Amino acid sequence: MTTIHDDNATTWRDLADQLTPEQIAYIEQWEAHPEVPPRADGLPFDAEHRRSSLLFTAREYAWRNAAAVRYAHISPPPGATYVGDWAGDMWESGDPATRIFEGTKRTCEHMEVRTGGWQDSNGRTEWQITVDSNAKFNDGQMTSSVARQVGAAVVAAADELDRLNA
Structure with missing residues (x-):
């Protein structure tokens, strides 16, 4: 999914003001444990891959948060659980x-x-x-x-x- 984001962001923390406390906690947990999730090929993540993955995740969360506000006027379908x-x-x-x-x-x-x-x-x-x-x-x-x-x-x-x- 393409996201709306600050093109100047270089780390996920540059977008922290657009994230919920739960999202920040999730990213901080992931950041603190570079072994999780493991790569499919078993190799370790390098620092740049890790940084870009965390930034991508923050951009996704920021987009979803903005979309929730933008489309708040659209009611869930009747009968949806x-x-x-x-x-x-x-x-x-x-x-x-x-x-x-x-x-x-x-x-x-x-x-x-x-x-x-x-x-x-x-x-x-x-x-x-x-x-x-x-x-x-x-x-x-x-x-x-x-x-x-x-x-x-x-x-x-x-x-x-x-x-x-x-």
């Missing part, structure tokens, strides 16, 4: 920022039927239904009994989306 942070680069590209949201979750043994979707900074909302296995080492296989439960849950979710989109 969780709404994520805004993401995107509307200020630089002209594309709307978006955020994900979650709605109802129906559990059918090891399967879940969830409603949710995305909302853009123009207020447009798109609801969707997701069916997924919530069991470790299960690729979505179901017995006929679970399949009937999932089928009924999908129909209930579709009815819910019809009500929400009405």
Whole structure:
């Protein structure tokens, strides 16, 4: 995501006034432990990579904080039980920022039927239904009994989306 930031910033601390106390604490914790997260190749981070990673994270947080203020007038979708942070680069590209949201979750043994979707900074909302296995080492296989439960849950979710989109 492209961020709005002070082009003169050279460290994350240059953006600290745009961050929440929780975000600052997270970055300070990360800064204090250069071994976390480990590199995929097992090599240590050099100081410049570490500095640029911390600065990138601060810029991301600053953008999200500014977006929360900029789009505060956009209400979460009715029926949403969780709404994520805004993401995107509307200020630089002209594309709307978006955020994900979650709605109802129906559990059918090891399967879940969830409603949710995305909302853009123009207020447009798109609801969707997701069916997924919530069991470790299960690729979505179901017995006929679970399949009937999932089928009924999908129909209930579709009815819910019809009500929400009405």
